[in-house]
Amino acid sequence: MIYFSNPYHQYLAQSKDIKNAINSFLKRGSYILGEEVKNFENDFSKYCDSKYGIGVNSGTDAIFLALKAINIQYGDEVITTSHTAIATVSAIISSGATPVLVDINSHTLNMDYNKVNESITKKTKAILAVHMYGNPVEIDQISRIAKKNKILLIEDCAQATGALYKDKKVGSYGVMGCFSFYPTKNLGSLGDGGMIVTSNIKLANKIKRIRQYGWDDKRSIKYIGINSRLDEFHATVLKTKLKNLDKDNNLRNKIADFYSRNLDLNKFKIPVKNNYSKHVYHLYVIQTNNRNQILKSLFKKNIFAGVHYRKAVHQEKIYLSKCRVSKSGLKSTNEIVKKIISLPIYPQLKINDVKYICDVMNSIDF
Numbered sequence: 001m002i003y004f005s006n007p008y009h010q011y012l013a014q015s016k017d018i019k020n021a022i023n024s025f026l027k028r029g030s031y032i033l034g035e036e037v038k039n040f041e042n043d044f045s046k047y048c049d050s051k052y053g054i055g056v057n058s059g060t061d062a063i064f065l066a067l068k069a070i071n072i073q074y075g076d077e078v079i080t081t082s083h084t085a086i087a088t089v090s091a092i093i094s095s096g097a098t099p100v101l102v103d104i105n106s107h108t109l110n111m112d113y114n115k116v117n118e119s120i121t122k123k124t125k126a127i128l129a130v131h132m133y134g135n136p137v138e139i140d141q142i143s144r145i146a147k148k149n150k151i152l153l154i155e156d157c158a159q160a161t162g163a164l165y166k167d168k169k170v171g172s173y174g175v176m177g178c179f180s181f182y183p184t185k186n187l188g189s190l191g192d193g194g195m196i197v198t199s200n201i202k203l204a205n206k207i208k209r210i211r212q213y214g215w216d217d218k219r220s221i222k223y224i225g226i227n228s229r230l231d232e233f234h235a236t237v238l239k240t241k242l243k244n245l246d247k248d249n250n251l252r253n254k255i256a257d258f259y260s261r262n263l264d265l266n267k268f269k270i271p272v273k274n275n276y277s278k279h280v281y282h283l284y285v286i287q288t289n290n291r292n293q294i295l296k297s298l299f300k301k302n303i304f305a306g307v308h309y310r311k312a313v314h315q316e317k318i319y320l321s322k323c324r325v326s327k328s329g330l331k332s333t334n335e336i337v338k339k340i341i342s343l344p345i346y347p348q349l350k351i352n353d354v355k356y357i358c359d360v361m362n363s364i365d366f
């Protein structure tokens with residue numbers, strides 16, 4: 001079976017280095033917030049063109065803590081999209097704020113920045129912009145809108161670690177960038193993990209406190225906090241894997257280019273990418289009107305494609321009850337959600353397999 005992602009193969013590709021790193025971790029006997037986390041926070045923030053990194057327990061927590069760091073609370077509004085991982089919206093709701101859902105652009109599948117202005121009210125405190133599938137959102141445009149309205153921009157980079165918008169890494173445009181190290185992500189650990197990057201020292205220090213009960217180094221308390229630490233174990237693994245991330249992202253680009261050149265464009269709409277940003281293809285997502293038939297045909301040929309996601313967030317009733325939908329509605333979101341298929345893509349996927357998938361796809365009759 002060829003799966004749409006394969007973290008085990010990603011582990012195998014670096015198993016020697018990872019095992020060596022884990023062995024030294026075992027010998028050190030330090031488990032929580034030690035040198036490894038500090039070193040990885042430094043490496044990762046530098047990699048992301050940001051000054052500070054704060055390791056946390058997950059991507060969801062990264063977003064939650066970023067919102068708490070700017071004092072988001074009940075009654076506030078945070079603008080985001082409905083075509084995203086449930087986690088994006090879940091974190092906003094946990095912070096107490098009301099997520100305000102704006103439509104996506106049907107080509108980029110990212111936030112339609114033309115729909116942001118109409119959604120801003122006196123209650124709006126932040127825009128949480130998601131870089132879906134590894135494709136950078138139009139962050140310049142969104143940043144301009146945020147500045148003009150004196151609201152803060154936070155980036156959800158969970159699917160886009162290493163992606164570039166113009167000459168800078170995603171996560172460095174907003175006041176904070178939030179990352180996930182869930183095993184299937186472009187930089188994935190052997191378990192859960194996340195990071196917030198920022199170049200604002202006050203925010204960095206505040207997040208460091210609230211990720212651990214509110215404590216500072218001397219255990220004095222100024223804020224209410226939670227427990228959301230990145231483990232030394234995961235920092236060890238991630239520090240090792242970070243060295244290969246650019247190489248891995250380039251391999252993803254090669255696979256994506258092969259798909260884009262070989263899939264029948266009369267049958268499938270392929271992802272867009274522009275020449276001023278670097279897409280990192282967390283997922284390679286095509287659009288079709290014949291999804292069920294295609295998924296079935298692929299499955300018969302041992303290809304397990306995915307759908308990210310089967311439902312937009314607002315299509316989950318209990319989530320919708322905590323959200324506000326933007327005035328002009330979610331037309332593109334509702335259309336796209338029926339059409340998307342994630343084809344297999346991960347750095348270790350062989351081009352021969354990609355060719356096989358293209359052949360199977362092109363030979364499906366509809």
Ligand SMILES: *Cc1c(COP(=O)(O)O)cnc(C)c1O
Nearest residue numbers: 058059060085087088158180182
């Ligand atoms: C994966 C993901 C998250 C959440 O990350 P976790 O580490 O699973 O909590 C948030 N936003 C997006 C867009 C994601 O893809």
